[in-house]
Amino acid sequence: MSTRIAVIEDDRPTSNQLAGWIRAARPELQIDQWFDRDAAEAALARESYAMVVLDIELGRERHAGVALINAINKLHQGTPVLVVSAMPAAIYRGIMKALDAWDYLQKTSFGEAEFIETFLDILRAAKARQPAAAAADETNDELLLDPLWQRSAIWRGQRINLPLTAQRILATLHQRRGQVVSYEELFEVVKSGRNRDNVRKHVSTIRDAFRDVDSAFDAIENVPMRGFRWTAPS
Numbered sequence: 001m002s003t004r005i006a007v008i009e010d011d012r013p014t015s016n017q018l019a020g021w022i023r024a025a026r027p028e029l030q031i032d033q034w035f036d037r038d039a040a041e042a043a044l045a046r047e048s049y050a051m052v053v054l055d056i057e058l059g060r061e062r063h064a065g066v067a068l069i070n071a072i073n074k075l076h077q078g079t080p081v082l083v084v085s086a087m088p089a090a091i092y093r094g095i096m097k098a099l100d101a102w103d104y105l106q107k108t109s110f111g112e113a114e115f116i117e118t119f120l121d122i123l124r125a126a127k128a129r130q131p132a133a134a135a136a137d138e139t140n141d142e143l144l145l146d147p148l149w150q151r152s153a154i155w156r157g158q159r160i161n162l163p164l165t166a167q168r169i170l171a172t173l174h175q176r177r178g179q180v181v182s183y184e185e186l187f188e189v190v191k192s193g194r195n196r197d198n199v200r201k202h203v204s205t206i207r208d209a210f211r212d213v214d215s216a217f218d219a220i221e222n223v224p225m226r227g228f229r230w231t232a233p234s
Contacts, residue, residue: 040058181227
């Protein structure tokens with residue numbers, strides 16, 4: 001049975017470009033292209049997709065993508081969604097994260113390489129999700145993570161929503177818990193902006209996300225001039 005990907009984008013040249021990039025990277029994938037909300041909703045009702053790439057604005061409907069994400073969560077909970085939109089990332093990334101989209105790319109600010117890297121990261125994480133979740137249930141660790149750095153982490157029973165880069169940093173710190181992870185080592189899991197300020201911003205995002213569900217969270221220690229350390233015991 002073929003793995004199906006849905007590309008939901010009303011601008012046909014953009015849709016064809018995204019579909020072409022995916023086909024070039026993974027020619028075995030079957031790609032369905034939908035150009036309006038009604039057609040997309042009908043497809044989502046009858047098909048189970050391995051991943052959905054969608055725009056927020058479809059035609060004259062400014063937030064059609066929001067309705068589609070809600071439909072995906074209702075019909076196929078856990079299906080990864082990558083949002084590709086012209087809406088400003090500074091505003092909409094957090095909104096999409098709250099809706100359980102896995103990542104957000106702003107149009108005109110990324111190229112083929114970044115799109116495919118993000119797409120394949122999500123696809124790998126989704127594939128590993130079920131066995132990883134089963135393995136996590138057998139542990140008593142307060143933090144449960146996919147070993148391939150799945151987007152959704154669980155902290156003391158509460159879901160933590162993070163962008164993929166922050167998820168990579170969190171997973172790296174957790175894998176090396178008790179040890180100092182240097183800035184240079186963290187640069188290896190940051191796609192762009194490989195500098196200390198950027199790493200600190202990602203760590204701040206992680207802390208804020210944890211404190212949204214646990215105001216007393218203090219498991220990430222800043223080690224001055226060196227890096228960070230995960231201090232919570234397993």
